[in-house]
Amino acid sequence: MYECSLDRMKDKIKTFSAFGDAGHGGITRYSLSEEAIMARNEFRRRMEAIGADIEIDDLANMYATIPGSEPDAKRIVMGSHCDSVKNGGNYDGILGVMAAMEVLETVVENGIEHKHPLTAMIWTNEEGSLYPPAMMCSGIVCYDYLPEDIRDKFKYDDMMKSKSVLDNSITFGEILKKSGFAGERRFRLDPKRYECMFETHIEQGPILEDVGCDIGVVDCVLGMFNYRLKFYGQTTHAGTFPMAKRKDALLAAAKALCYIHEEIDKLGYSDLVYTTGEIVCHPCVHTCVPDYIDFSFDARHENPEVLEKVLEIVKSCACKEWCGCRCEVEKAWNRDTVYWNKELVGYVKEAAAESEIPHMYIHSGAGHDAQFCAYMLPTTMIFVQSKNGLSHCEQEYSSPEHCTEGATVMLNAVLKADQRGSGYE
């Protein structure tokens, strides 16, 4: 069992946390921004320092590779993203990049033998904060391998035209060109040159901390669906229109939301998560009764039958009438549960056990680049405990010790894959 370096991990956390430091504990580091380019240059500098070879594909995905003892062996890749949401934390994404660097650094420093070349990687624009959608570049790279309904959302030409949410005169294609990080298409991640993929990531939830485990052995990314519920009422003046004749779309939406929660909670699935995070109100003036409300509904669970029951409840809203308002239920998108490669999951479990690091099996509720890779390559993920389960906010925190443990588990799991393969022929 090898161990990664706590001191080197601390140094990396400190260094990368400065790129986009928003001044109150977190970062804003949009993909291909000046701050993200500082992080990319730091990655290049550190990887070149250990003799890694740098490749950049046409989507600015970066690959730093050290050779293995068998020249024809395919590469084993580890990585994540270096972009953040607005006012995000210092761990989401970048931890997976730092852990991958740490694995390569440990291998080189200790002269650890390995047959396969090992690659540390940065995915471009995972968050999609400025240029939607999220997981844009893994979507493009894995395009040919994705299920058809997912694939349709990641057409290269469409992605290049994705407009900045802050300034719709700028497209992703333009910013990619301007960044100086658009390389060659032949360098894209590809099953012909790559053996398998590992991604270390913070849990972004409180489960590991609650159970007292440092590391999560991730077995799948939960299936999910996303719907919009739309309520159509009638706008009238707040002062002149009797209550009995109103069609108040906001009150209708509030009643529907309470109804949905009551009904779903009756199903009694403690491992189900569902969320209404976005609400749109029209005309949204304090002196007018709202005539239109539109809210999101997101539900996630491993078992498609559970999701089906939840969806029945959501769809039943369209047959109801709250406050005289019509309700429409519209599908936005869904995805099936993606299971990680069993051999790789087993290597992660073994590696954690052998290093005596407290660990447990866990599902991923969030989407990650790894889940698109899983359609193309044997893939798995390692979760690191998140303090209070907070993420996508500046309070996001994982201790340097836990981060280093994540790298250690990945290192030893990678060495197992190097020896025993990924069971994928």
Place this chain on the structure above:
Amino acid sequence: MYECSLDRMKDKIKTFSAFGDAGHGGITRYSLSEEAIMARNEFRRRMEAIGADIEIDDLANMYATIPGSEPDAKRIVMGSHCDSVKNGGNYDGILGVMAAMEVLETVVENGIEHKHPLTAMIWTNEEGSLYPPAMMCSGIVCYDYLPEDIRDKFKYDDMMKSKSVLDNSITFGEILKKSGFAGERRFRLDPKRYECMFETHIEQGPILEDVGCDIGVVDCVLGMFNYRLKFYGQTTHAGTFPMAKRKDALLAAAKALCYIHEEIDKLGYSDLVYTTGEIVCHPCVHTCVPDYIDFSFDARHENPEVLEKVLEIVKSCACKEWCGCRCEVEKAWNRDTVYWNKELVGYVKEAAAESEIPHMYIHSGAGHDAQFCAYMLPTTMIFVQSKNGLSHCEQEYSSPEHCTEGATVMLNAVLKADQRGSGYE
């Protein structure tokens, strides 16, 4: 009893509806916009055509006056505003201007004798659609007469700095100067030169239509209060955070809104109106649990004791905890019920009865410039039936017949005030 001209009213409605015509039945005519200036020039043209003298004060309020037989008599003023909300209708505000013009035109055409000079008026920026607040210029003109807590919101210097909601680099003061309609302060409406004030307006509610009355004899503007309810939760990732540990501010707000409605409805006041028209959500992303919701709460009733009971319910939310979220209840503003001058209300009632126009007493639930005038001058209002009670939308409609009846009632009520005074010494 005199009668105004249906044909002339139809012609005015058609003409003014073109200024800001948004192409689907309504208008967008922000105060002092190009479209509003077209309406102002049309007002000037028509009023000069009957020999009226035009004055414009420093706030661009316009006054068209025809002389009376007693040179020293104070003026009787009628008017409303010519600006609209975004995608508003063809009647809110402008009907009161058209009715005032119609009164002057009828008086001149028929050589109707009157002692007092008669003035038709346009108030600037009643809606406050681009430059808040609403009723800005009546607030400034009546400033010295307003109750202190209302007055504080209408300081001249602050108003001049009011920024456009569409482009915060432009202020009301600048647009006023650029409009070419900033005249002289000495022309402002003032109790030294003006006897009393009438405003004709659409009802903006369904009561007159439901009861089968063409005209509302308005007796008061309802007292009201405006509060904000704020809910503080914790944002987390929609996919990774167990339901039991969440602090979902949107669900908390939905439950609070349902609670407020249930409790207030139990009070059983059918003439009470209350509204949540505005909701703010943070971060408002479909993959994040909202950590902050803020919604408006507006309640209106003639009786302050009723409002007090409603306020108790609203304030009780601050002692509750929904979904683990803290709730704050903050006062935005309130106003007492404003009763119109009894003599003037009586004249309106008599005028409607003598012309055999179906009419009823009614409260105004909405705010109007007239309500600020009421602190300074004897004032009253006349309501015209609104189809389906709709207003602040393109479906807003009042028939030309009802609009003309509104002008006829105002004409005859003004002639009574001309003869018998406004009981105000």
